[in-house]
Amino acid sequence: MPNMAxxxxxxxxxxxxxxxxxxxxxxxVIRNAASNMAENVPIRPGSSxxxxxxxxxxxxxxxxxxxxxxxxESRLEDRLLPCTLPPDVEYFQNQNGTSQGALLIRSGSxxxxxxxxLGSWLHSQLPTGASLNIASLSAYLRPSTxxxxxxxxxxxxxxxSLILILDLPPRKDLVLNPDYxxxxxxxxxxxxYRKAIEELPEVRPYAxxxxxxxxxxxxxxxxxxxxxxxxxxxxxxxxxxxHVGPVAxxxxxxxxxxxxxxxxxxxxxxxxxxxxxxxxxxxxxxxIDLGSSLPRLFGQEIADRVVAAIQQIFEx
Amino acid sequence: MPNMAxxxxxxxxxxxxxxxxxxxxxxxVIRNAASNMAENVPIRPGSSxxxxxxxxxxxxxxxxxxxxxxxxESRLEDRLLPCTLPPDVEYFQNQNGTSQGALLIRSGSxxxxxxxxLGSWLHSQLPTGASLNIASLSAYLRPSTxxxxxxxxxxxxxxxSLILILDLPPRKDLVLNPDYxxxxxxxxxxxxYRKAIEELPEVRPYAxxxxxxxxxxxxxxxxxxxxxxxxxxxxxxxxxxxHVGPVAxxxxxxxxxxxxxxxxxxxxxxxxxxxxxxxxxxxxxxxIDLGSSLPRLFGQEIADRVVAAIQQIFEx
Numbered sequence: 001m002p003n004m005a006x007x008x009x010x011x012x013x014x015x016x017x018x019x020x021x022x023x024x025x026x027x028x029v030i031r032n033a034a035s036n037m038a039e040n041v042p043i044r045p046g047s048s049x050x051x052x053x054x055x056x057x058x059x060x061x062x063x064x065x066x067x068x069x070x071x072x073e074s075r076l077e078d079r080l081l082p083c084t085l086p087p088d089v090e091y092f093q094n095q096n097g098t099s100q101g102a103l104l105i106r107s108g109s110x111x112x113x114x115x116x117x118l119g120s121w122l123h124s125q126l127p128t129g130a131s132l133n134i135a136s137l138s139a140y141l142r143p144s145t146x147x148x149x150x151x152x153x154x155x156x157x158x159x160x161s162l163i164l165i166l167d168l169p170p171r172k173d174l175v176l177n178p179d180y181x182x183x184x185x186x187x188x189x190x191x192x193y194r195k196a197i198e199e200l201p202e203v204r205p206y207a208x209x210x211x212x213x214x215x216x217x218x219x220x221x222x223x224x225x226x227x228x229x230x231x232x233x234x235x236x237x238x239x240x241x242x243h244v245g246p247v248a249x250x251x252x253x254x255x256x257x258x259x260x261x262x263x264x265x266x267x268x269x270x271x272x273x274x275x276x277x278x279x280x281x282x283x284x285x286x287x288i289d290l291g292s293s294l295p296r297l298f299g300q301e302i303a304d305r306v307v308a309a310i311q312q313i314f315e316x
Numbered sequence: 317m318p319n320m321a322x323x324x325x326x327x328x329x330x331x332x333x334x335x336x337x338x339x340x341x342x343x344x345v346i347r348n349a350a351s352n353m354a355e356n357v358p359i360r361p362g363s364s365x366x367x368x369x370x371x372x373x374x375x376x377x378x379x380x381x382x383x384x385x386x387x388x389e390s391r392l393e394d395r396l397l398p399c400t401l402p403p404d405v406e407y408f409q410n411q412n413g414t415s416q417g418a419l420l421i422r423s424g425s426x427x428x429x430x431x432x433x434l435g436s437w438l439h440s441q442l443p444t445g446a447s448l449n450i451a452s453l454s455a456y457l458r459p460s461t462x463x464x465x466x467x468x469x470x471x472x473x474x475x476x477s478l479i480l481i482l483d484l485p486p487r488k489d490l491v492l493n494p495d496y497x498x499x500x501x502x503x504x505x506x507x508x509y510r511k512a513i514e515e516l517p518e519v520r521p522y523a524x525x526x527x528x529x530x531x532x533x534x535x536x537x538x539x540x541x542x543x544x545x546x547x548x549x550x551x552x553x554x555x556x557x558x559h560v561g562p563v564a565x566x567x568x569x570x571x572x573x574x575x576x577x578x579x580x581x582x583x584x585x586x587x588x589x590x591x592x593x594x595x596x597x598x599x600x601x602x603x604i605d606l607g608s609s610l611p612r613l614f615g616q617e618i619a620d621r622v623v624a625a626i627q628q629i630f631e632x
Contacts, residue, residue: 173489174531176593178600185527198523205521207514211501211535215490219530277492284494 050091051104056123056133058233060241061154067245068137068152068252069104069119075256079112089309092302099124099297105310108142114260115140115278124297130158139260143275146171146266147259148184148218152248159233162240163206164197166248167221168255169281171274174219181219188254190220193247200243202228202235212284222247366407367420372439372449374549376557377470381451383561384468384568385420385435388455391572395428405625408618415440415613421626424458430576431456431594440613446474455576456598459591462487462582463575464500464534468564475549478556479522480513482564483537484571485597487590490535497535504570506536509563516559518544518551528600538563 052069054062073080083090083106093100101122108114122134136153148168155163168190174181185191197203206225208214217223226244228235266274286307294303368385370378389396399406399422409416417438424430438450452469464484471479484506490497501507513519522541524530533539542560544551582590602623610619 173492173593175528175597176489176589178528178596181527181531191527194523207510211497211507212491212494214535215497219527273492277489280494281491 051102051119051121053102054121054135056100056121056131057135058159058237058240060237060245061135061156064240064245064248065119065121065135065137065154068248071249071252072117072137072139072256073106076108076114076117076260079109079114080106080117081109082106085309089306092298092306094298094302101298101306103306103310113142113145113147113263115142122297126157132157139255140278141171141260143271143278144266145259145264146180146270146274147262147264148255150252150255150259152252160228160231160236162226162236163224164226164244165208165217165221165223166193166197166244166251167217167223168251168259169216169221170218171277184258185218185220188258190218190251190254193251194220194222197222197224197243197247200226200239202226202231202239210288212288216281367418367435367437369418370437370451372416372437372447373451374475374553374556376553376561377451377472380556380561380564381435381437381453381470384453384564387565387568388433388453388572389422392424392430392433392576395425395430396422396433397425398422401625405622408614408622410614410618417614417622419622419626429458429461429463429579431458438613442473448473455571456594457487457576459587459594460582461575461580462496462586462590463578463580464571466568466571466575468568476544476547476552478542478552479540480542480560481524481533481537481539482509482513482560482567483533483539484567484575485532485537486534487593500574501534501536504574506534506567506570509567510536510538513538513540513559513563516542516555518542518547518555526604528604532597 052066054065057065083104085103085105089103091100091102099122102120104119105116107116117137117139119137120135122132124132126132133156134154136151138152139150141147141149148170151165151167151169153163153165155165168184170180170184172180174185198205203224203226206223208223226236226239228239231238290303290307294306297303298306368382370381373381399420401419401421405419407416407418415438418436420435421432423432433453433455435453436451438448440448442448449472450470452467454468455466457463457465464486467481467483467485469479469481471481484500486496486500488496490501514521519540519542522539524539542552542555544555547554606619606623610622613619614622
């Protein structure tokens with residue numbers, strides 16, 4: 001079982017936001033005393049309402065994220081344990097409230113193939129007046145199956161600019177395993193969703209700065225930048241509601257049907273390889289991602305608390 | 317040692333040329349009697365002058381391909397055997413001469429880490445009056461090293477439209493081998509070449525139709541479409557001479573210095589894995605590529621002859 005924690009996967013650092021945005025992040029870093037709005041809220045295992053509020057997203061974006069989290073929880077409900085994060089990790093903010101974040105993590109029951117599902121949002125006011133919003137949902141399976149994981153992440157630095165990552169990251173070398181490529185990526189028709197998104201005039205492919213994350217994604221991954229400068233925020237809403245939304249709902253349905261809810265025979269030796277690979281992915285994700293973006297947004301103390309809580313759950 | 321042949325790697329079929337071009341290919345398929353201009357030419361092992369002429373390429377394109385083949389041969393000369401292809405495989409054409417092709421294959425000496433280098437060009441007149449030109453150089457290493465291979469391929473369907481593939485395809489799963497990723501792709505600074513090409517206004521990323529080939533390439537691969545409709549063929553010449561050329565020469569130098577000419581300790585078990593992976597890559601390349609594009613351009617008989625000759629050499 002993996003013993004490393006994992007979080008907002010390829011976010012700010014991994015995706016190399018433009019230098020002006022990155023330097024503004026640094027200005028925002030506060031010597032953090034834990035000003036913690038959530039501390040008085042009683043623990044409500046499994047509710048994690050703060051996560052599901054997605055309070056800083058636009059209407060269509062919020063509706064989509066709520067749908068995706070809801071669909072995943074309801075389909076996997078009998079195999080998910082309640083969220084047991086402490087309240088100051090379920091919701092956290094920096095001292096002056098310019099950066100806020102919320103997490104929902106639900107481990108799979110020990111006999112299930114679900115390792116955990118993880119939802120998150122981060123919000124940060126930029127000195128420009130604009131806001132950075134990152135929202136993600138990921139789902140990781142256990143080494144008892146070799147089926148792909150699930151990931152969707154939105155990184156929005158203005159109402160007209162969005163980076164979207166949507167993928168079923170493979171858990172095996174696709175070159176050495178063409179049958180696996182055929183089963184999960186060809187036969188599922190995933191590439192048509194990539195094409196549908198990339199055909200939109202406001203969309204262009206986006207290169208993640210981390211070569212490791214580029215290596216991690218599948219050949220049908222959707223990794224794009226959407227710019228609706230000329231169409232304004234209304235066009236972004238329309239793209240999320242009418243294009244990204246239907247695609248994301250279809251892709252998560254493929255993941256639920258073909259990956260999360262189907263038994264896969266995995267031999268002992270293969271299981272060891274998958275376990276090793278899964279652990280590497282989680283370790284790298286923490287090193288590359290959590291190690292830099294959380295401290296920059298929230299300060300070291302809050303970042304350490306959040307990371308420690310996650311690690312504690314996943315190492316259990 | 318690999319026992320399957322390999323050729324013009326991700327060409328027409330793998331790259332899914334636009335449907336009108338693909339259907340025009342089919343019109344061109346001739347019931348082939350081997351009208352074979354090259355049959356009277358004596359065998360000149362290692363000369364393969366026809367390949368090196370690149371007679372259908374533009375001046376800057378021809379200069380670049382000649383340079384790349386020359387640089388590779390001269391650097392690896394003491395480890396390469398002469399080309400022993402029969403003359404009707406070194407050069408071949410269909411009955412009415414509308415499709416022509418040339419090959420150069422030089423195996424590495426048995427004690428070297430070089431498996432083979434392979435240069436090719438294909439030329440086909442389209443009913444529109446335009447020509448399709450494919451030119452490639454690839455180099456494959458033996459399982460005595462795990463270092464990446466080399467590949468450059470140009471697919472040009474008009475003087476203002478080019479698909480370029482330039483990569484050092486990895487020979488291991490990069491997720492399971494982050495040190496390998498670091499050594500060959502981070503430390504070599506390869507990503508700056510990708511950025512330099514993708515920053516050109518006429519360039520946009522290109523998605524290969526084959527998911528297998530997409531899985532095969534590295535995270536620093538250059539896989540782009542260049543369109544110079546507005547700047548005309550002159551701008552294409554300029555891009556090849558001043559941008560693609562310098563990048564390609566640098567990348568092949570990286571491959572020669574860091575991959576082809578450095579010893580790598582590879583353990584017995586690892587060697588078996590690499591051998592298995594290399595064989596799969598070659599088998600898939602033939603299935604996806606040779607199996608369809610050569611018969612379409614030259615008819616089944618010539619295609620069979622070319623494939624058989626290649627297989628014979630590589631299985632030796």
